[in-house]
Amino acid sequence: xxxxxxxxxxxxxxxxxxxxxLRIIQIVLPLTLFGIVFASEAQEHLSGGLLSEGSHFVTxxxxxGVLGPAFLYLVFSYIQKLMKEQIEAKDKVEKLNLDLEALxxxxxxxxxxxxxxLIKANNELKELDxxxxxxxxxxxxxxxxxxxxxxxxxxxxxxxxEALPLPTRRIxxxxxxxxxxxxxxxxxxxxxxxxEAGKLPLTLGPVAVLPILEHVAESVLVHSDRPVKWDVExxxxxxxxxxxxxxxxxxxxxxxxxxxxxxxxxxxxTVRADKGYVSISVIDHGPGIPSxxxxxxxxxxxxxxxxxxxxxxxxxxxxFARKLAEAQGGIxxxxxxxxxxxxxxxxxxxxxxxxxxxxxxxxxAEEGSHGRDLNHR
Amino acid sequence: xxxxxxxxxxxxxxxxxxxxLVGQGYTTRSANDGHAGLRAIFERKPDLILLDINMPNRDxxxxxxxxxxxxxxxxxxxxxxxxENTVLRSFSLGVDDxxxxxxxxxxxxxxxxxxxxxxxxNDPDEDELRAADLIVHLKSKRVLRNGELxxxxxxxxxxLTAIMRRSGEVVSVDDLVHEVWGQQYVGEIGYVRRYxxxxxxxxxxxxxxxxYLYNERGYGYRVQS
Numbered sequence: 392x393x394x395x396x397x398x399x400x401x402x403x404x405x406x407x408x409x410x411x412x413l414r415i416i417q418i419v420l421p422l423t424l425f426g427i428v429f430a431s432e433a434q435e436h437l438s439g440g441l442l443s444e445g446s447h448f449v450t451x452x453x454x455x456g457v458l459g460p461a462f463l464y465l466v467f468s469y470i471q472k473l474m475k476e477q478i479e480a481k482d483k484v485e486k487l488n489l490d491l492e493a494l495x496x497x498x499x500x501x502x503x504x505x506x507x508x509l510i511k512a513n514n515e516l517k518e519l520d521x522x523x524x525x526x527x528x529x530x531x532x533x534x535x536x537x538x539x540x541x542x543x544x545x546x547x548x549x550x551x552x553e554a555l556p557l558p559t560r561r562i563x564x565x566x567x568x569x570x571x572x573x574x575x576x577x578x579x580x581x582x583x584x585x586x587e588a589g590k591l592p593l594t595l596g597p598v599a600v601l602p603i604l605e606h607v608a609e610s611v612l613v614h615s616d617r618p619v620k621w622d623v624e625x626x627x628x629x630x631x632x633x634x635x636x637x638x639x640x641x642x643x644x645x646x647x648x649x650x651x652x653x654x655x656x657x658x659x660x661t662v663r664a665d666k667g668y669v670s671i672s673v674i675d676h677g678p679g680i681p682s683x684x685x686x687x688x689x690x691x692x693x694x695x696x697x698x699x700x701x702x703x704x705x706x707x708x709x710x711f712a713r714k715l716a717e718a719q720g721g722i723x724x725x726x727x728x729x730x731x732x733x734x735x736x737x738x739x740x741x742x743x744x745x746x747x748x749x750x751x752x753x754x755x756a757e758e759g760s761h762g763r764d765l766n767h768r
Numbered sequence: 769x770x771x772x773x774x775x776x777x778x779x780x781x782x783x784x785x786x787x788x789l790v791g792q793g794y795t796t797r798s799a800n801d802g803h804a805g806l807r808a809i810f811e812r813k814p815d816l817i818l819l820d821i822n823m824p825n826r827d828x829x830x831x832x833x834x835x836x837x838x839x840x841x842x843x844x845x846x847x848x849x850x851x852e853n854t855v856l857r858s859f860s861l862g863v864d865d866x867x868x869x870x871x872x873x874x875x876x877x878x879x880x881x882x883x884x885x886x887x888x889x890n891d892p893d894e895d896e897l898r899a900a901d902l903i904v905h906l907k908s909k910r911v912l913r914n915g916e917l918x919x920x921x922x923x924x925x926x927x928l929t930a931i932m933r934r935s936g937e938v939v940s941v942d943d944l945v946h947e948v949w950g951q952q953y954v955g956e957i958g959y960v961r962r963y964x965x966x967x968x969x970x971x972x973x974x975x976x977x978x979x980y981l982y983n984e985r986g987y988g989y990r991v992q993s
Contacts, residue, residue, distance in 0.1 A: 532849070535848035535869040536869060538870040539781055539869040540778070540784055543788065543870075546872060547784070574870050581850070585851075590851065597962050597963050598923065601953070602950070629962055629963065633921070634921050747962055749961070749962055749965045
């Protein structure tokens, strides 16, 4: 029913096309001009009785009524040609645009698809990492119970060791030492799994650097006659750190320095405060760190090939130290060689931590209302 | 002679620890799960309980809750769980100390001794310092304010106890350095004010208007008891 009735808009659609209107004008205007010229020439000749001059009439009609409109027709043809070219160019650009949009849409769709896949893969990795952390935590928990029994038995046995023959006593001491090592490893693994999951509780506060360093040097090098050289800046401010874990970081660095240095060569401690940070360096006279392994040294389970068969270790110490330093807002850096000595170029590990400050304005308020420290420097 | 009840499903540990504590002059009993532990508490009324968390038939936290409904007996948690929320939850439920596995038997014995002494009303001050509702347990290194466990660094703990031990007196900065870091650091450790400022942030409900820790201008610090 509706198919038979053409809407009014549709009927006059051509009239909105400039080319159609131009075509109409191209035909109508010359014809009109011809009509006007013909009519005016005819009237002129008839009213003047100039029929005898019929040849003039034909000439004038041809000249004004035919050549003029023909010229107009040609001009309009040219305009139409230009317009046609312009419209074709415009259509071409529109088509290109459409192609481009289609291409963009398909690429966007592909990208979105990739994004979805990446998010999925990322979630799977996170899930795996979470499972790994849970697994590590579970294993560490499970290891703690037998370790308690093992350590407790050894503790009691060592207390009564004087009654035992010397070889048995030595065996007990080795067992106690190795059990301690195993306990430390389990603790490190558990701490690491918590650290990586962002769950390691840190008790942050101001920490005086020198007493910690002296305590570490004393306890790590207790059975060693290795000299220690100090170069510590005066008036060191406290750093903002977790005391226990800061000590763990420095102990790690000193244990390494001791492990890889030849006997009797010193370990140097250098401490500097600069621009809101304190840098604590532990420098040894060991074999140095080859440049090709420097970048990997702080990675988990990484052990330099040259050390794999010569020195015991798990490749966790420096990774743990780096993660701990980062968790406390600090960093660990490495420099090697440090000395012009082919036999012991050495390595310098520097842990840099923030200075513990009082927020601006608070210090004055405290001084004004409650007094000041006696030896504040 | 004090009787200690060990509630832990690790039989090797309960036997070894039991023997060790007997050697230290205590009598011991053991239970392998929460149910058996609760039964033993009603039957024997022990003087102190060592309680594991991860156990079958009612875990340690549930057992602890049940015990605290009926008894104030001192409890030391003995567990592999080191996560802060578990520690805090245990303290909020009323444990007296929290020891993580693996532990040194000698250290555990010292903590048992401290907790038992704390329960002895004739000698309340041996292990405890108080300033109003701020309580410091010296052996377990815990600080509680109005029952809430506060987290201090070891230095902050030493600083607080150094001032609280001399309650009512003004403690000079040199004395504080001497007690906290050692004689060799007197004149070496500066910035004591920064330690005190951060300590106040942790112990004072309103650090700008201290309730416990006062600075006596030109002399040092004192605790308001």
